[in-house]
């Protein structure tokens with residue numbers, strides 16, 4: 001089977017190379033373009049990016065070409081930037097010249113009607129709805145449920161070695177589910193986690209739509225996920241109450257002509273937001289734990305703060321409450337990485353975040 005794919009790939013590659021030789025690809029000799037390599041015809045440097053650690057891919061090019069370099073990924077000519085000055089131009093001072101886009105394979109995987117792929121009125125409407133569902137005040141009522149998630153997770157770590165990122169993903173996923181659906185109903189969320197895992201693997205893999213590839217598996221998972229969410233939507237639309245969480249908010253929403261969002265619009269956004277919320281949050285939490293581990297003084301101070309609250313909770317024989325979470329100034333400061341707006345644009349923001357001369361404010 002693998003040999004078959006190799007041959008198929010080789011033939012496609014030859015054909016594409018021939019096409020690219022016949023049709024001139026833009027004016028890539030233009031001296032004003034940033035330095036860098038556009039790789040092979042059509043596939044560009046996609047294979048290189050997917051077959052090595054992304055950090056290595058970026059850092060070798062950064063060393064060779066500087067903070068701004070050109071490349072070609074997933075069928076798109078790209079300029080990669082890793083200097084705050086350039087990022088500021090793209091995102092702030094000249095932001096009107098740029099439009100946020102995603103490769104078509106990623107758009108198809110998340111759902112074309114999700115917020116990420118839109119601008120204008122539809123985008124603003126969704127942004128307001130999503131923000132409202134994820135505000136700290138919106139999760140006020142979920143403190144005890146989140147506490148249960150944490151306690152369950154922490155007790156599963158006893159006498160075993162864990163992979164921090166994987167555990168943070170479990171945590172962030174369960175919390176994202178609460179925010180998306182307004183609570184954890186096993187009936188509604190059963191099986192969704194497994195489908196998300198498949199979706200995530202395919203999303204981050206080479207978009208080869210062939211039997212057995214992570215991409216093909218992710219497409220199947222996406223279809224099943226869609227069916228499940230649509231069933232939930234139907235159940236909620238039929239009942240008098242639209243329910244809580246982002247799903248409830250999306251179902252209630254009406255535009256200025258009193259039109260509801262369609263089932264596909266609701267489903268694509270639920271799938272997309274859970275996707276956007278869980279991996280990113282898990283990754284930030286993992287970095288927080290790493291930096292706490294590396295900064296013993298801060299770790300001790302945060303532990304003292306947490307122990308004080310734990311002691312009060314135990315003393316009063318109760319669970320964690322919202323007001324307890326407001327009495328963690330140091331913990332909150334540690335968790336609030338300063339993410340200036342312009343940081344968000346990097347595909348490889350990790351390089352920037354861990355570069356001390358450039359980011360002194362990430363130090364505690």
Ligand code: HEM
Pocket residue numbers: 100115116117127130134273276277278280281284344345
């Ligand atoms: C610390 C964790 C997070 C990081 C690092 C992060 C990072 C990002 C980045 C880089 C973008 C793309 C911005 C752009 O294309 O202009 C984005 C967009 C988005 N993220 Fe996050 N994210 C995080 C947490 C979350 C959470 C918890 C949610 C839950 C609602 C979320 C929902 C979204 C949405 C809805 C968008 C699209 C915004 C728009 O199109 O206006 N993210 N995020």
